Amino acid sequence: MDIKGFIENFIEQFEDEPTCEITAESVFRDIDGWSSIVALSVMSMIDDEYDVQLNASEMRQANTIQELFDIVSAKQ
């Protein structure tokens, strides 16, 4: 799994593609359009694409996309 593909999959979960540039260092809760349903979609995407089931507290530990990526990688 690579961070570039992970960011692409992450961005796909937004209904409208975010207007600002999304990088590994983006704090995802600050991205325009972030909502609880996007959060659920991201968790489902991670389950489908990377076969990793995250619970809410694991999700909460991450602030940036890189941190989320690291948690997912560690669980693979």
Added chain:
Amino acid sequence: MSLLGKHILVVGASSGMGRVFSRMISEEGGTLSVLARNEERLNATLSELSGEGHTKVVCDITNEDQVKEAVGQMSPLDGVVFCAGISEYVPVKFVSTEKIEKIFQTNYFGHISVLRMLLKKKLLNKGASLVFISSLSSVVGVPGTLMYASSKAAINSAVKVLASELAPQQMRVNAICPGIVKTEMLSATNLSEEQFAEQEKNYPLGLGTPEDVGYAVLYHLSDGSRWLTGNIMILDGGNSLQ
């Protein structure tokens, strides 16, 4: 609301609400058969019960052979609480037939299979009360709950049909639809604390506790509710008022 002399089966007795219901039923004098998959956790439920004569039944309700065997060993019942349940919050685009089936296996098919077997074996006494724990989500539209809410809506429909089918035998069938209740199942879900804090604002009386639902269960099991059947009770701290 005495349950003295009543034999009550709790399906899904090992965790969350079922464990609390079992304890509350025993405190009102009921004799329990507590049923769940996990023996260790079932023992924990059993150790919390008041009074004597309670029985544990280890059974996976999604396995028909196990249900048949478990029911075959039971003695006649005056009431059943159906509260085994699993939940997963998934947006519609990530739902799959496989995931839906998994939820329905426990939340719907498993319960119906227990009930069918009890009826076939004539193990429900005249006047028995059957209580299904449904969910507020079955009658409102909460994002991400398609699989769980549909499984509970299926229960609501079953309750109506069962109530009319079983009324000639003086049996009563009802459902309770709680709003958000603080349980282990809830903390095991993929919803964050922030999301729950957000939800709590929509509950004028705050989020519920398993005991809040337990008192409604006691009422449904007692003779005090002898005229109530086919009812879907909304129990939500005022959530649906707005």
